[in-house]
Every structure is written in structure tokens, then in C-alpha cells.
Amino acid sequence: MIATLWRHRGFIWRNALSELRHRYAGSALGILWNVITPLIQIVIFSVIFSVLMQNKLPQGMIDNRFSFTIYLCAGLLPWTAFAEALSRGTGSIVAHSGYLKKLRVPEHVFIAQDVTTYFLSGLISLALFVAFCFVAGHWPAVSWLQLLLAHALFVLFAFGISMALSALNVFFRDTSQALSIVLLLWMWMTPVVYTPNLLDHIRPIRMLLVVNPAYPFVQLFHRIVIDDRTAWLPPQAFIAPLILTAAAILGGYWVLSRLRPEIRDAL
Amino acid sequence: MNQPIRVHDLSKRFKVYDHASDRLREWLTGHPRHQEHWALRNISFDVAVGEVFGVVGPNGSGKSTLLKILTGVLYPTSGEVSVQGRVVSLLELGTGFNPELSGRQNIITSARLIGLSEEFIRAKLPRIVEFAEVGPYIDHPIKFYSSGMLVRLAFAIFANVEPDVFIVDEALSVGDLYFQQKCFRRIDELRSRGCTMLFVSHDLDAVRRLCQRAMYLDAGECRVIAPAASAVDLYIAAMTEGGREKRITPRTASVPAAGAQAGGRPAEACARIGTADMTIQRVEILDEQDQPAASFVSGQTARIVVDAVAHADARGVSFGIMIYDRFGTVVFGIASDMIDGRRLEFTPGASVRYVLEVRLALQVGGYSVDADIGGHDERGRPVPLDRVSHCADFEISRQGERRFHGITPLECVARVEQRAARGPNVAHPRSAV
Numbered sequence: 001m002i003a004t005l006w007r008h009r010g011f012i013w014r015n016a017l018s019e020l021r022h023r024y025a026g027s028a029l030g031i032l033w034n035v036i037t038p039l040i041q042i043v044i045f046s047v048i049f050s051v052l053m054q055n056k057l058p059q060g061m062i063d064n065r066f067s068f069t070i071y072l073c074a075g076l077l078p079w080t081a082f083a084e085a086l087s088r089g090t091g092s093i094v095a096h097s098g099y100l101k102k103l104r105v106p107e108h109v110f111i112a113q114d115v116t117t118y119f120l121s122g123l124i125s126l127a128l129f130v131a132f133c134f135v136a137g138h139w140p141a142v143s144w145l146q147l148l149l150a151h152a153l154f155v156l157f158a159f160g161i162s163m164a165l166s167a168l169n170v171f172f173r174d175t176s177q178a179l180s181i182v183l184l185l186w187m188w189m190t191p192v193v194y195t196p197n198l199l200d201h202i203r204p205i206r207m208l209l210v211v212n213p214a215y216p217f218v219q220l221f222h223r224i225v226i227d228d229r230t231a232w233l234p235p236q237a238f239i240a241p242l243i244l245t246a247a248a249i250l251g252g253y254w255v256l257s258r259l260r261p262e263i264r265d266a267l
Numbered sequence: 268m269n270q271p272i273r274v275h276d277l278s279k280r281f282k283v284y285d286h287a288s289d290r291l292r293e294w295l296t297g298h299p300r301h302q303e304h305w306a307l308r309n310i311s312f313d314v315a316v317g318e319v320f321g322v323v324g325p326n327g328s329g330k331s332t333l334l335k336i337l338t339g340v341l342y343p344t345s346g347e348v349s350v351q352g353r354v355v356s357l358l359e360l361g362t363g364f365n366p367e368l369s370g371r372q373n374i375i376t377s378a379r380l381i382g383l384s385e386e387f388i389r390a391k392l393p394r395i396v397e398f399a400e401v402g403p404y405i406d407h408p409i410k411f412y413s414s415g416m417l418v419r420l421a422f423a424i425f426a427n428v429e430p431d432v433f434i435v436d437e438a439l440s441v442g443d444l445y446f447q448q449k450c451f452r453r454i455d456e457l458r459s460r461g462c463t464m465l466f467v468s469h470d471l472d473a474v475r476r477l478c479q480r481a482m483y484l485d486a487g488e489c490r491v492i493a494p495a496a497s498a499v500d501l502y503i504a505a506m507t508e509g510g511r512e513k514r515i516t517p518r519t520a521s522v523p524a525a526g527a528q529a530g531g532r533p534a535e536a537c538a539r540i541g542t543a544d545m546t547i548q549r550v551e552i553l554d555e556q557d558q559p560a561a562s563f564v565s566g567q568t569a570r571i572v573v574d575a576v577a578h579a580d581a582r583g584v585s586f587g588i589m590i591y592d593r594f595g596t597v598v599f600g601i602a603s604d605m606i607d608g609r610r611l612e613f614t615p616g617a618s619v620r621y622v623l624e625v626r627l628a629l630q631v632g633g634y635s636v637d638a639d640i641g642g643h644d645e646r647g648r649p650v651p652l653d654r655v656s657h658c659a660d661f662e663i664s665r666q667g668e669r670r671f672h673g674i675t676p677l678e679c680v681a682r683v684e685q686r687a688a689r690g691p692n693v694a695h696p697r698s699a700v
Contacts, residue, residue, distance in 0.1 A: 011379055014372075015365065022367050102362045103380055104339035171290055261342035264335075265281050 001108060001253050008109045016116035038077065038125040042132050045069045045076075058195060062226055066136040073129050074225040075192035075218045081122025082154045082214070083183045088114040089162025090169050091176050097267040107256060107263060111162050119155040126151060133225070141230040150224060153241045154217040160248025164255035170263050190214050216240040271432050271463045272314035272337065277346035279307040279332055279487075306332040307487045310346070317461040321474040321481030321495050323502045329487040330467050334358060334436055337465065352431025352463075355381060357450075360421045366410035370401055370420050373409055377424055391427045399423035426453050433457055436467045471499045476595030496595075496637070496656040501540050504651045541640070541653035545581045545613065549574040550638045550658040563627050564666045565676070571659075573621040573638045577613035581652060583643030584611045586621040591657075593633045598674055599625070602641065610643070628676050631665045 005012070021031050046069040049055045055068035064070065089111050093100065096110040126147055130140050169175040189208055191198070196219075199206045209215050220241055223233060282301040284290045289300040307329045314320040322330050335341040336348055338356045363380040364373050374395050378388045396405050399420045401412065409417060426449070435454065454477065458464060466478055474481055474495055481498035483490040483505075491501055539547075553570040554560035563569055571588050589600035603621065604610050613619060639654035670676065 008379070011363075011376060014368075014376060018365060018367055099362060099380075100340075101335075102340065102358055105380060172287055174287075262282070264341055 001106075004106050004109060005112055008105065008112075011105075012109060012113045012116055015113045016120060019113075019117045020120050034121055034124050035128065038128050041077075042069070042073055042128060045072055046132070046136070057226075058197060062138065062229070064136060064138050066138065070133060070136065070138050071195065071222065071226060072193060073132065074221045075190075077125040077129055078122065078151055078154055078221050079187060079190070079192050079214070079218065081118050081125065081151065082158050082217070083187065084121070085115045085118035085155050085158040086162055086165075087176065087179055087183065088118060089158060090165040090179050092162065093166040093170050093263060094173070094176075094267070100264055101267055107167070107260065108163055108253070111166055112159065115155060115159045115162060118158075119152070122151055122155065123148075138229075143228070143230060143232045144224060146224045146233060147221065149238070150217065150220040150241070153220075153238070153245050157213075157217065157241070157245045157248050160245065160250070160252040163249070163252030165252075167256045167259040167263055170266050171259070186212075186214060190218055192218060213244050216244060269316060270313040271316055271351045272312075272320070272465065273347070273349045274313070274337075275311050275347040277307055277310040277333075277336065277348055278305065278344050279329070279336060279341065280305050280344040305487050307336075307484075310482075310484075310489050312482060312489070312492055314463055314465065316463055317458075318480065319458055319464040319466055319478045321478035321498065322465065322467040322484060323469075323471060323474055323481055323499055324484035325506065327486075328484040330484055331436070332487075333484070334434055334465070334467055338434060350432055353382075353429070354432045354434065355425065355428050355430035356434035356436070357425065358434065358436050360425055364409060364417070364421070367408050369407055370399065370405040370409050370412070370416075371396060373420065374399075374424055377421070378428070381424075381428070383428060387428075395423045395427045398426055422449065430457070430462060432463045432465070434465045434467075471503065472596065475499050475591075494656070497540060497654075500651075500654055500656060504540055504654075539653060539655050541651040542642075543653060544579040544642060544650075545575050545577045545584065545619075545640050545652040547573055547575050547638055547640060547653050547655050547658070550636065550655065552636070552659050552661050561660065562662050562664050565631065565663050565670060566626065566628055568624060568626050569661065571623045571625065571636060571638075573623075573640075575619045575621065575640055575653070577615055577617040577619070579615055581613040581640075581642045582610075582645075583647070583649075584613060584652070585641050586623075587637075587639045587641060588623050588625075589637040589639075590629075591635050591637070592630075592674065596674075598629065598634065600637075627661075627663060629663045630671070630674055631663050631669075633660065633662050635660050 020034060046066055049072065050066045050069045057067040057071055062070070088095075092111040092114045093107050095114075099105065099110065100107065130144060130147075133140050165175055165179065187193075190212055191209070196209060199209065220233075220237060223237060281304040282290075283304050284293075284301045292298075293300045310329075310333065312320070322333065324330055332341065334356070335358075336343050337350055338354060338358060339350075359381050363377045365376065368376065371392070374392065375388055378391075378395075379385075399405065399416075399422075401416045401420060404412065404416065409420065412420070433454075451473075454464070458477070464477075466474060468474055478495035480492060481495040482492045483498045483502045485505070490505070491498055493501070549572075551559060551572045551574075552561065553572060554563070555568050555570075557570065560569070573586060573588075575586075585602045585604040587600065587602040590598045592598050601623070603623075635657045636659040637654065637656050638658055640652040642650050642652045644650050
């Protein structure tokens, strides 16, 4: 799998870039929309939650007027990239059936291409977020470079799941429909909009965090930006996300390989 | 590497589900809920280095499925398939073009997609760009290209790769005439260079012309693998028959006494098909003095003689002769009933001689002859009785200077007139040929 991805790296990279460039093709601002959309999001969050509602993080986790917006964006922007990568990745094989019916290029190349697109747009969001923190007076540190690793792992996690789901989606188009609902539930079950201590009193729901595979990733972002904002995380912090990502990729690839002989028959 | 394409006992089954939910139930219960559609059943063939192998058959006979399995797009259900060397398929032509990228970038992307190496692409890029004939547009996004430019661009890539195995399909029929001719020229070039080819087409003349052997596929089953001309003939016969006449089978048998001097062929080259209610015993080409001849001068008359014997009652019989040039193009063909509108009846044991006197107004070159006897069954449907492909050869030899260009001298009258206003009106009537 890695060999074929490497061989097609040029194709993946170029198409991911051009997808980013042309998602808003024909619009006057073009590629700028990739920046404007997350920017507006951040501005709205800060106006509503920090200026109007004056939400603050509990127990003064950070002392900043915009602390809630920072917390929200630190989790929500990576989550958005993950969710978009996952939903696009799941539709990937069907979306590229034109190629797949003619070329022997393996399916996961196209999944990788779609996922890479959202990795890149996620990078733009993160860059804006760092800029916002800077403006808000929540000084970014060099250790924030770990955001790149966290982001990469989270998107790779989506890539792994996508390999399995996109193969399933060929046979059951319901998969991508179901996924959008699952993603919605999943987001609210993950402490992105609220802080995890909100769940402290409710034990059964608290348990959900333990089994929620997205939580270790989101936690990672929160730790880098808020909890351990100036210190490098200990390597152990990455163990859970690494294991999850590896498991998703291996499992996803296993499912894809099992279904591969029939995928193009059904396209 | 002796057999670049090897297919052994290949079968392909598609599972057809009435509802998507049936597949889910099947997965959960393990109890099959699909119908099977066998697109290919027990197909075996090998293609040798440098051979051009044809595949013919009606729509839905499994041709595309076979191609897709050979190119690795689809997976076989059972059997073995091996294709060695660099495989390029016309099927892939132009796939992967991104409208937003420039022509040059698309060449690179597309070449990568069909699996060409970076060094190869870099080395070939200037030639491909030149070949595409799109001028300065090569660095513009291809969404501004005309469809003709797109086709040229796609073709330029294919024309400059050096495949070991080349798979040609109906894509050939999409382009304009210029494109098709260019394609054929490239195919000829590849063929002469010893490139192995698989040629799948509804253009039966092209299959006859380009292929050495061909397979006739019908409903996923291989009906015959034979020399291209006879596989095509069998296919045509089966089509006119609607596939009902089971007695039509290919036979390879020599036509006795075709005469070495008149270009007799070894037995296996003379593939025959037909019900054999009447059989052709002998095909001979004679000159005007009734002497066997194999060489003529353009414009001379030849007598093509077919001796046949009836083995059963034969109704509505006509005799046919086809003349092919060295490219396999039918130069001329005529059946006896086209000449006089008569169809004949023969009883068993009848011995018949058919003589076609034909003026060989042909270009210099080698030609070959097919002879066939067609009849009709009780219900008036046409039936091939016997057909012998390439049973005799002749040659039009050069004598003096070239008399005309092309395949055949059309009857013509030439005249040069000088207009009155510019001088005296002088006409030079002259007839040609």
C-alpha cells in the first residue's frame, strides 16, 4: 500500500492541490475562500462566545478574554478537518469511479488524494488559528509545531477509516449517509464544544470518553495549545493516537483488500 | 517472455443483486441472495511476442470484461492471467486529464497514471509536446482546448510510449478520420517493431487486416480461436444465422491442387467454415490462355476457377469470390447472384465448376483470394456451405512506369481547356488507362 501511494505521490499531491485551488473555481476570490471560510468561523466564535456571552474556561485554565474561543477552535478546527476528510474519503471510490473503471491505479490512491485535500485545508485553518491566538494575546510557543504532527495523525486516522468505509460505500451507498449522522453524534460526544470535566458528574457518559477513539486526538490538540502550552509533550502523549492511527490504517486496508476484487464490478 | 499474454481457464462472474440490501443480508447470513452472471467462462489463450491477436464478438459477449481483466482493472473470478512487460491500453487514453492543468502538466500526470517512469517521461516530453500539434496552447489549461486538440494530446502520449503489450479497443472508432489513420499508422509501426497486440473491435475488416489469429467470443464463451480471417468469417456466419446453425464449424483442410504455381497455401492457412453440404475442391487462377498463372499485368483478364461438389441437397446456391490486397482490404468481391440474379439448386453428387472472368484493373502488388459457396436453408435463411479463406494468391507485376495512384484505376477522361479570353481555345482530350 505504501509503495503504491509513494509511486503515485505526484498524482495525489497535484490533484489534492488542484482540488483545493478549484473547489471555488469560477469565483472571483478563488483560492482565498479556503482562508476566508475558517477565518469567518473564528471571528464569529470569538464575537459570540467571548465578546457577547463572555464564556470562559472553568477554573481559569488559561487567563485570557478569548479563552473559550481558543479552546473551541483548538478542538473544532482539527475536528472539522477530520470529519471532512472522513466523509470525503468515504465517498472517494464512488466519486472517482470514472478513473477506477479504466485505470488499474489502486483505490486507496484516490482516497489518499481526497484526504490530502482536507489535510491541506486543515493546515490553513490551523495557521489562522495560531494567528488568532497571537492577536488574542495567547502567545504561541515553538512546541506548537506538535500541532502539525497531531493534525497529520488525526487525518491519517480518517484515511484508515475511509479505506474501509469507502469500499463499503460502493456496495451500500447508505454508508456515506449514515456517516454524516454518526459524525454529528460523534462530535457532540467528544469534548470539543464543552470541556471534559462537564461530564465528571455523569459516570456513564464519562465512560463514553474512554471508548471514544477521537478523544485522544482532540485531547492532544488541547494539551498542546492550552494545558502544556509552552512545554513539549512527553512522547507517551502520542502513543494512543499513534496506535489508533496504525490500527485504523491496517484495519481499513484489510477491509479494502478483502472487498477489492468486487469493488470495480459494482461501480 | 515468449508468451507476453497468457490466459488460462479464465472465468469472470458478476454478482447481480436485485437490491443493495440483498448483499447485506448475504454478508450477514452467509446465504447467497444474488444471481450469477458469467461474463467469461473458461477462456484460455496465449499471445506470442509480436503477434496481433484479435477478439471479435457481439456486444455483451465479454470483450470489454476480458480487456479490463488483462489491464488489471477487474479481477478474475477464477483462472490465471499473466501479462508481462509494459502494458498500454488505448482504453486509458485521456483518462486522468485534469481540465484545469496545462497540456504539458496533463501529459506528465497521464503518463504517470499509466505507470511510466519519471526518466522516461522527462526524456519523451519534448517529442510528445511536438507530436500533439497544439502549438503554444501546450502551456494553457486544457479546458480551453478544442476536442480535436484534446484527442491529439491524448494520442501524442500513446504514440510515444513503447509498450511491450498494447491493447487496442473501440477507442479507435471515436476519433476523426485523421486520428484513426494516425492510430492505424502507429499500430502498423508498433506491429513491425514486434510489439504484441490485443485488438478488440467491431471493425471486422481491421481485424482481418491486422491480426494473425482471432478469438470469437460469444456470451462469454470462446467459440473459436483461429486465423483471423476465418474467426471473423465464423462470427459473421453465426451472426447471420443468429447462432442457431450448430453445424457451422471451422474446419482446417487443404484445398487440393490449388497449384503451387498459382500460389497454393499450406493447409492450416486455408481455414474453412460452412455446413459442407457443398465443398470447394479446387481453386485456381488461370490466364486468358487457360494456363495457371500467378502473375498478371494491371488490366489483364484472369479466370478464377472454383470446382465444387455437392454432398447434400443444396438450395439457393451462389458462388462468391473476394479479392484482398496485402493489407487485407477487400478490393473487390462479387457473388454469382449479384451478376445474374440467379440462385442455383444442386443434388448430391453434382460436380460444379464456377468460373469468374475478371479484368484485374489493380495496382501493382500481391493479392489473395477467398472463395465461398453460400446457400439457403428450408426456411430461406442464408447458410454458408463452404468458405475457404486465402486459398489462392496472385500478383500484379510492375511493367513500365506507374500508370495510376491508389488501389484501382477508375474509369476517367481528362481534358485541359485553355480559356478563350486568354488565348485560343485548345482542348486536349485524352483518356487514361
